[in-house]
Amino acid sequence: MTTARRPRRLTTAIAAIAAAGLIATLAACSSGDADASPKGSDATAQAPELRLGYFANLTHAVALVGVDDGTFQKDLGATKLTTQIFNAGPEAVEALFGGAIDAAFVGPNPAINAFSKSDGKAIRIVSGATSGGAQLVVRDGIDTAADLKGTTLATPQLGNTQDVALRAWLSDQGLKTSLTGGDSDVDIAPQDNSQTLDLFKAGKLDGAWLPEPWASRLVIDGGAHVLVDEKDLWPDGDFVTTHLIVSTEFLDKYPATVKELIEAEYQTADWISKNSDAAKTAANTALDKLSGKSLSAEVLDRAWGNLRITLDPIASSLQTSADHGVAAGVSDKTDLHGIYDLSLLNEVLKDNGQTAVSDAGLGQDK
Known part of the structure; x- marks a missing residue:
């Protein structure tokens, strides 16, 4: 890998091109497949396959651990789990819009942009994953x-x-x-x-x-x-670092499969909370498999201590993240009402004796 520094003008030009490409991709979705989302689908229908995206970062520890130890596939049953690794959220969103994946663990701003550029049609946030862990x-x-x-x-x-x-x-x-x-x-x-x-x-x-x-x-x-x-x-x-988004089309067609995914996430997060040292090691093992290099004990301990694993998406922080995106010039101002659908998450929480979480008034009208 090259270590040569890009000239300042080249760096910013590349950034501008990337921004234009991402916006074009997002905008195309607003008049495309999102309108074709099936309504009134069989609530028990099982998807033949679930294609999931996540990152080789500790802020995606639930996915790292749950995919690697087989919990996600076990809870998905007959639905085949396939995964794809991304460096950052905009890349994962492009893959979702391009039909390459059905769901992804991403940060708040890529989810906000996806929702905004598709006129609120393309994605829903269905669960949280992590708070903290950014410096x-x-x-x-x-x-x-x-x-x-x-x-x-x-x-x-x-x-x-x-x-x-x-x-x-x-x-x-x-x-x-x-x-x-x-x-x-x-x-x-x-x-x-x-x-x-x-x-x-x-x-x-x-x-x-x-x-x-x-x-x-x-x-x-x-x-x-x-x-x-x-x-x-x-x-x-307390703020959301990582949450789980699902394409609206997939969610409408296969709610039972999405619930199984959230159940797998819950079981993994619960195990992590009760077995922090073992979970830290498991996440590092998964990183080693994905990147070919594990973290040193010193890096692992420091990084792990900066995270809080939670399925609460901390919806109260999302509007501030959206406002930051507008101020930074990478997002349009948008009404976020409808971006959350936490109904399946709250069913999973209730099934496991836990308290429901809030969508901060940004959920789906029923």
């Missing part, structure tokens, strides 16, 4: 926001949740960024997380806003330090 980590010599002027920072992908969080935070600090190569105080270079680590270690990046374990890898393996822990920006430190 802005930087090189020595950067100790305040003012020190970031003239620097280059990385994020996993243009328009992904960490990219939006960074742009919104920089704006709050009075620092300009650009999507199109215009005048800016801080250059943002969206790229693959492994490339970010390599470039940071080579001294060709000044920092990055990343999910775990990548934030911890830059700290432990690259000598970075934390400038911003995202949880410090939220009330009680």
Whole structure:
């Protein structure tokens, strides 16, 4: 993998092209297959196959553990589970819109963009997965926001949740960024997380806003330090990092299969909560299988301690994430009413003796 630094204009031009491509893909869905979603389908119908996307990140620990140990396939029964790994949410959303997957674990902003650009037709958030586990980590010599002027920072992908969080935070600090190569105080270079680590270690990046374990890898393996822990920006430190989205067409046609997926998620999350050390090891084993490299004990311990596994999607934080996307220039202002359908999640919670969770008034009209 190359460690050469992209010229500033090239980086921002690539970002602009990526943004245009993503918006075009999302917009195409608004008048496409989403309108063909079957209504009134058999509530017991089983999908022959469920194609699930997730990331090789610890913020996707439920998927990492549940897929690898067979819990997801077991609870899906006769439905064949196939999986695909992505680097960030916009990439996974494009795959969902292109018909390559049926469901995905993603962050809030890609889900918001998918909902917005498809006029509320393409996807539903059906469950939470993780809170926390995202930080802005930087090189020595950067100790305040003012020190970031003239620097280059990385994020996993243009328009992904960490990219939006960074742009919104920089704006709050009075620092300009650009999507199109215009005048800016801080250059943002969206790229693959492994490339970010390599470039940071080579001294060709000044920092990055990343999910775990990548934030911890830059700290432990690259000598970075934390400038911003995202949880410090939220009330009680609670915000959605990862939730589960499903295509509306698949949800309408196969609600029983989606419920089985959520049940598998619940059983995995429950096991993780009761077996933290074993779960941490299991997640690391899954990462090793997916990436060919496990995390060191020091990185694993640090990263794992920054996460909270929860099926509550923390819906109360979603509007703020949407507002950040608008402020960052990567999202249009949109009415989020209808983005959640937590009915199946709350059935699973009730079946397991747990309390229902709230959609914060952004759920489906019944």
